[in-house]
Amino acid sequence: MKTTLCLALLTLPISVNAGNGTQLSDLVVKANSATGQCGVAKVSVAGLTQTDASGHTNVIRPSGQITITAGGKSVIVGKSEPMFLQDRTMVGCVDTPKGKRLLVATFCDGRGCEPVQYLIIDPTSLLQLTLHLNEPCTLHCVEHALKTSVPVPLRDGP
Numbered sequence: 528m529k530t531t532l533c534l535a536l537l538t539l540p541i542s543v544n545a546g547n548g549t550q551l552s553d554l555v556v557k558a559n560s561a562t563g564q565c566g567v568a569k570v571s572v573a574g575l576t577q578t579d580a581s582g583h584t585n586v587i588r589p590s591g592q593i594t595i596t597a598g599g600k601s602v603i604v605g606k607s608e609p610m611f612l613q614d615r616t617m618v619g620c621v622d623t624p625k626g627k628r629l630l631v632a633t634f635c636d637g638r639g640c641e642p643v644q645y646l647i648i649d650p651t652s653l654l655q656l657t658l659h660l661n662e663p664c665t666l667h668c669v670e671h672a673l674k675t676s677v678p679v680p681l682r683d684g685p
Contacts, residue, residue: 550617550618550619550620550681551563551564551565551570551618551619551620552564552565552620556575556585558575559573559574559575559576560572560573560574560575561575561585563620564620565595565620565627565628565629565650566597566620566626566627566650566651567597567598567650567651568595568596568597568629568650568651568653569595569596569597570593570594570595570596570618570620570629570650571593571594571596572587572591572592572593572594572618573591573592573593573594574587574588574589574590574591574592574605574612575587575588575591576588586615586616586617587605587612587615587616587617587618588612588615588616589612589613589614589616590612591605591612591616592604592605592606592612593605593616593618593631595629595648595650595653597650597651597652597653598651598652598653600653601653602648602653602655604631604646604648610631610633610644610646611633612633613633613634613635613636613640613644614634614635614636615633615634615636616631616632616633616634617631617632617634617680617681618630618631618632619632619678619681620650621673621678623673626649626650626651627650628647628648628649628650628656629647629648629649629650630645630646630647630669630677630681631645631646631647631648632644632645632677632681632682633645633646641663641665643665643666644663644664644665645657645663645664645665645666645668645669645677645681646664647664647669647672647673656672657669657672666682
């Protein structure tokens with residue numbers, strides 16, 4: 528039996544948007560990396576594209592990673608579970624009734640992986656709020672969890 532658990536949240540995009548792929552407050556982009564905030568968490572992104580073949584900027588490459596740090600703890604997304612990065616990955620911070628949430632969206636260009644997967648992380652506790660048990664959290668799953676549409680460009684991808 529396959530089970531996917533998603534928690535209910537509400538989302539609105541916030542703050543700074545550097546190109547298509549990185550939406551964080553207090554965002555600073557330098558060469559192939561970026562830092563910003565989501566709630567109390569510091570978010571560091573490594574492996575940004577400057578501009579890809581389609582003209583999209585600040586999209587995270589498959590070799591990149593996202594490090595979220597809060598309360599003396601860190602979670603790394605990209606090199607292992609809870610989520611591997613795909614061909615193009617984006618990150619955004621959204622407001623919810625329970626506070627800000629970090630939303631990671633990965634887009635696969637068709638090499639045997641899901642076309643789009645989502646991961647929601649609480650930036651205060653660093654808890655993963657979407658749980659993948661034998662199945663990724665797709666657009667339907669994350670919109671059910673958020674109780675709203677996923678904001679552009681996290682919905683459609685770069």
